[in-house]
Amino acid sequence: MSAISSEHDDHAHDHKPSGIKRWLFTTNHKDIGSMYLIFALLMFFLGGAMAMVIRLELFQPGMQFVEPQFFNQMTTVHGLIMVFGAVMPAFTGLANWMIPIMIGAPDMALPRMNNWSFWILPFAFLILILSLFMPGGGPSFGWTFYAPLSTTYSNDSTALFVFAIHIMGISSIMGAINVIVTIWNMRAPGMTWMKMPLFVWTWFITAFLLIMVMPVLATVVTMVLTDKYFGTSFFDAAGGGDPVLFQHIFWFFGHPEVYIMILPAFGIVSAIIPTFARKRLFGYASMVYATASIAILSFLVWAHHMFTTGMPVFATLFFMYATMLIAVPTGVKVFNWVATMWRGAMTFEVPMMFALAFIVLFTIGGFSGLMLAITPADFQYHDTYFVVAHFHYVLVTGAVFSIIAAAYYWLPKWTGYMYDERLGQMHFWCSLISVNLLFFPMHFVGLAGMPRRIPDYALQFADFNAFISVGGFLFGLSQLIFVWVVVKCARGGEKATAQVWEGAEGLEWEIPSPAPYHTFETPPVIK
Amino acid sequence: MTNARCLLWSLPTLLFTASVNASSSMPLNMTKGVTEISQQVYQLHMTIFWICCIIGAVVFGIMFWSIIRHRKARGVQPASFHESTKIEILWTAIPVVILIVMAIPATNTLIAMDDTTDADVTVLVTGSQWKWHYKYLDHEIEYFSLLATPREQISNKLAKGENYLLEVDRPLVIPTGKKVRFLMTSDDVIHSWWVPAFAIKKDANPGFINEAWTRVDEPGLYRGQCAELCGKDHGFMPIVVIAKTPADYQTWVTQEETRIATAKAAEQELLAMNMSMEELMSTGERVYQGWCVACHQVAGTGLPGIFPALKGSQLILTDRAAHINILVNGKPGTAMQAFGQQLSLKELAAVITYTRNAFDNNTGDTVQAADVFAVQQGKGE
């Protein structure tokens, strides 16, 4: 594999503007990708700070630090920031950086829309965060904003919340359109569908999910607004509406949303494992089909979030069966990763460590998900810390670990320098240990009967909560090591080669490190 | 291991040891409960748990074996296989079979939980912010059930009692060995009634009713909590159910009916009587602690911008009629509920008198049951 020389491409277009103007007006997918990633990292710390407030209050029984209403604001905004401000923008940043390169395209299909997709995000989050300072505080009804708590029984911060969500939705939809059009129209000649890297496939499918369900979120959030301010009664029984209708519409968005937050992670892990095992991904075709089946099935399971709402038996049974079924394609993917490792020749650099941790810990999250699918058992798990444990395993040790793995994996390509391997290993081990101290005990407090979204609890939960809070602080501190690694890497270090990793294959490893500002202005030849 | 990592290891290890040794008495597993259904639920939970453990052990076992054996440092050459339709079919089909095996008992339990017919006792459970209301459909018994933990324990001024946050003033009482049917609804937002010992968790939706049932085998006291975020005091509206033998239950029913009937009769007499300031203040303080303190705070200071202060309140100090009216009819569009529906005349008179005189308000005023009754009748002052 020889590096394609693109020195001459470099000189022709190297007059990028400097300073603030460059970042404000850039249409370059690498710049926009970097902005998404840095924004996501900042939001991760902001959302993390809110989690620290939550864990501080939950460190002991009794109310020591905050009022219950403020606690509810923290849980709400922590969730909103992590979902819409950290995980989704981070995946979008990775998509922006890597998809054009991976398919041999010079940039995204719609570069100016791409700029808008990013820049409306800080604006949206400013609105959301400012709403915390309104009289009565910010949104406090959970990130799932069930009616009528969010309609009749909320303050005016609901209006700002709705506005912010609309903007975030528009950003996601525009980004998804960009991804689909780029992949559809701009693959280099010879880059057939079944030659695309799995990261491109998973993002392609994720983008369809986004276009289908983000508008439904827009609808339900608008209905909340009109129920509250304009006299509609979608969710108000007095006017002929139904509060459970809210849940159906929300979760019709909400369930595919959580798959939106994990499919790109599957793509990342599918890139990293083969590289460090020095062996091709096992079962490429079935990985693609499994991803597509998960996406389709994700539309059929929404009411497993609603098992206690009083649906009739036949409906509940349908959703139980469909939810259990999703375990099958997901399991297939895990088996394929293990089969990729099997009889490979593995080395254990930091990206591989995070990817291996992903496989184990995401699978644990998947197991608790399967337990939750069993409806009669769910009656004991629902709205307890068992659920909190489940989704934090799939989202933190799942999605977030995959994003961190991707960062380590591609940092040398982005910056031209190898990151500090020793620091990275320290970040990994500190994160691995603390994240499990933080979230594993939550399974037990949930089984023991502690509900979620409560600022204070009965005495038997005290020891475990103290332990969990310490784990939380350690996990937060561990992420500072990551910031150190990234900053240090951006500033310099051992020079990275084009291929960077011995077992790496794909177009991104055929261009120099750091990647030139413009790449593949003439399409590469795909063998 | 670096020094930093050593430090990081030591702290959680210390805490873990401490927690294991401490008398936390928190069970690690789900409760088996006290009904046949709850035990079926526990079995389902354990079955799926063991299935997951076994699959996990197998998959992670293979994975860790591979990590140890198939590493470059051992000098191995990577193999080149990357597909096998036979194996893929196998590891797709086997999970499907396992799932079907799991789905059968789950389906049976769910269908059993759905059968609310032929109940012996029916109770209407109404959730509201932030308390439960129980109404027996077979007897003339209904009452509110509020958190009994004193606010001073929550704000760490007093030591916490054993059943901190899991105790109520009036528990629900049901007979053992009989089929008890619950009808759930809500007066405001969605709440959820959950008693782990019965494996019942059912949402209380405003404007709609849901059903659940149980048959408790053992007499005892069972505690639960609200399981749907319902606002600020979602964590402060627990559930306590006492299951009594049918004979004891009947005794309780008779006592309750008498108590309620006597209270109603007393209310009527009260309309012609005046209570003393002392009695009004002490009853009023009790009502205030149970019903008002959540929003207006112990010292009547409220939460600026959210819940008005009663201390120095203009409405209280200058407009007695409006003060009574706001308690009776609430203030629509705000969190101030119409307590005329929820408190007795005596309790209303007492708490209004209390708030007119506590917190340095010192109006010297008393409000009697008859005054409240007049406002309720719309005849006002």
Add this chain to the structure above:
Amino acid sequence: MPAHRRLVSKLLLVALLMFGFGYALVPLYEVFCEVTGINGKTSNTPATLLVDGVDTSRVVTIEFLAKPNKDMPWIFKPEVRRMTVHPGEVYVMNYLAENPTAQMIVGQAVPSVSPGQAALYLHKIECFCFTQQQLAGGKNMLMPVQFYVDPALPAQFSTITLNYTLYDVTASWQPMASIEKIGE
């Protein structure tokens, strides 16, 4: 690029259609519930008697609940708590409503049936829940429900609970809308 434009338009159209689909879920949900009865909502329009005879071999217990919402000051009670009925026979049940305040208040009753699927088989020929009810201050009135249970009610249902939640809708009351009667 023109190729981009076509695909972008199609994708935007999908997004727009999905936004509309969100709204369409509202009537879809209503229809689905009406057809299957799953959320326990009964029909808002009067039913007509469509049965040939009364099934005297079977009895069903109907429970009547009345729930004035906490901001609704009316006293609202069913005349009887339980009634044993034969499927196919028409019955009338009254709810008592009393307005203890001095002002005129308009109420809207919202029915809910449990078990949900039984809602399909509880036909109301006349119901005070079909319209808003106006009651002058200090007055009371009887509000009837005329109903029958469909003989096709599946065998597993032997008790049907009918709950009315009563809301104060005076604020949004339009005088020209249909008014049942003014109590006396």
